[in-house]
Amino acid sequence: MASLLAAVPVTVVETYGDPADAVLFPEEEAVVAKAVAKRRDEFTTVRHCARAALHLIGVPPAPILPGQRGAPRWPDGVVGSMTHCAGYRAAVVARAGEVTSLGVDAEPGEPLRDPDVLTMIADESERAALADLGVRHPGTPWDRLLFSAKESVYKTWFPLTGRWLGFEDARVRLDPDGTFTARLLVEGPVVEGVELKVFSGQWIVRDGIAATAIVLPITPADQPSAVHA
Structure with a gap:
């Protein structure tokens, strides 16, 4: 996750284990x-990462x-996102004056085990695009990345709207260069008077993890309003 977000104004803490000093x-x-112990370990360690x-x-x-x-309730003046999956936990935070919203998600770096999940999360055009990617770039878990990207879309969306967003409400296009775009198919959040209809993000598959991230930075035009909010 850290390498995925190296070029944006966020702070990342990640771990591949559950530290004994996490409280x-x-x-x-x-x-x-x-x-149960698994849920408790995830909950504890990801908050350990967040506080770090x-x-x-x-x-x-x-x-x-x-x-x-x-959704996590962050301290005033902070935006953030947390994620965990088997063997991995991460938290990403930023000052609200630098980032409008962000969303990150990590999943096992392997294809979805249940083919019915893909039918649930992707429309016909998305499934066709995944099939094409699989032919041109085999070995990448494209269906898992699509699932992760839609999770990141929701995590970015919700702090701005407070509303549910279904898998069918955003159409995601994954590109082989490590980027993706998500076009909202419902009314988008309004930021500084502008409706956002497209989120742009990044993806990576490394060390057995498939991860995606979206960061909406504060633009110079937004800065005065953010300061006075």
């Missing part, structure tokens, strides 16, 4: 009090509790 605030403990990332941008440690629809 929770009491309020967070209450959220996973009855969770917040420390790097000068934000003191604080509980990061699930909010509406499970």
